[in-house]
Amino acid sequence: MLGLDARAARATWTVAVVLLALELAWLARTTILVFALAVLLAYLLSPLVQLVSGLLPARAPKVAPAALVYLAGAGAVVGAALVVGTRIVSEAAELASKLPELLSTRDILLDRYLPSVFWPYKEEIRSTLAAQAEAGKELLLPALTGLGKGLLSQLSSVIYVILVPILAFLIQLSLRDIRASVVNLFRGVGRGQLVRDILSDIDALLGLYMRAVFLLALAVFVSHTLFFGVVGVPYSALLAGVCGLLEFVPVVGWLSGMVITISVAAFAGYAHLGWLIVFFVAYRLFQDYVLQPYLYSAGIEMHPLAVLFGVLAGEHIAGITGMFFSVPLLAVLRILYRRGWEASVASPSATRVQSPVP
Numbered sequence: 001m002l003g004l005d006a007r008a009a010r011a012t013w014t015v016a017v018v019l020l021a022l023e024l025a026w027l028a029r030t031t032i033l034v035f036a037l038a039v040l041l042a043y044l045l046s047p048l049v050q051l052v053s054g055l056l057p058a059r060a061p062k063v064a065p066a067a068l069v070y071l072a073g074a075g076a077v078v079g080a081a082l083v084v085g086t087r088i089v090s091e092a093a094e095l096a097s098k099l100p101e102l103l104s105t106r107d108i109l110l111d112r113y114l115p116s117v118f119w120p121y122k123e124e125i126r127s128t129l130a131a132q133a134e135a136g137k138e139l140l141l142p143a144l145t146g147l148g149k150g151l152l153s154q155l156s157s158v159i160y161v162i163l164v165p166i167l168a169f170l171i172q173l174s175l176r177d178i179r180a181s182v183v184n185l186f187r188g189v190g191r192g193q194l195v196r197d198i199l200s201d202i203d204a205l206l207g208l209y210m211r212a213v214f215l216l217a218l219a220v221f222v223s224h225t226l227f228f229g230v231v232g233v234p235y236s237a238l239l240a241g242v243c244g245l246l247e248f249v250p251v252v253g254w255l256s257g258m259v260i261t262i263s264v265a266a267f268a269g270y271a272h273l274g275w276l277i278v279f280f281v282a283y284r285l286f287q288d289y290v291l292q293p294y295l296y297s298a299g300i301e302m303h304p305l306a307v308l309f310g311v312l313a314g315e316h317i318a319g320i321t322g323m324f325f326s327v328p329l330l331a332v333l334r335i336l337y338r339r340g341w342e343a344s345v346a347s348p349s350a351t352r353v354q355s356p357v358p
Helices: 006-027 029-055 064-103 106-113 116-149 155-187 192-231 236-246 253-267 273-296 304-346 348-354
Strands: none
Touching: 006 029, 029 064, 029 155, 029 192, 029 304, 064 155, 064 236, 155 192, 192 236, 192 273, 192 304, 236 253, 253 273
């Protein structure tokens, strides 16, 4: 009637609803990001909450384990900020004040470290580096100056730093009820067990991923701080902190940390850049073949090309934030696809189609 097909109308309506949902999600991306960080923090601290819950008496309030863990975590963060953060801030302020002077030595560094095969193109390289240095100075100098004066002066940052742990604490208390509600929502259509299996896989995946990434970043910060301090790398705490933070960025984070460290050390006049390169390569081999397989075990089974694609796509969509969330998001999508495929193959209709005719 009137040339309208019911199936086409339903498909068009579905597409319109999906596009509207994506548009609303993009408009609320900051709120979604805050809640996503809170969820990941809840998964990170979940094993400690379970451990404390087993140590407390049975008559202890249900809120007690989570409250103790989150209060202890807040105290540890404040203590680390006072001990390590003060040094990082002072080194950032010192680097910010010396940055224009350090960038002016790029011609000396070019004459010292440029391989002879590139000497015919020295002037082109020199002009390119000069342009990049001016652009980098415009970006780095305000950032380092702001860090030197204290990041906590940014009110919005303080709000998010406080809000994320509070939301994580509330999510931690409600995690079991949220799972039960989602399972009950699909139980009426016969998908309760499938949804329960999916949620169980996602719980294990996100918990394993967050603990592994946190421990890898902590190992990078501690090992790099010790090594940089022993060999006399300038701004050792600041550079180790940058390398530790960049460890949260998959695939390209460690390479960015190495480039930043070697560049700052070279501009600061550090003479043993070769040892820095050897250290970064040796530590990366240790992390890739010893530490990382031990922490990840068999929890995240993804092809490196898929991870690289997700990282590049995430950077294009949402910058550093997209790069960080790309791996867990791809892993969750993989779980949904695998469980959905297994359910479709094992469904009674599929069995009837594949059964031989008597």
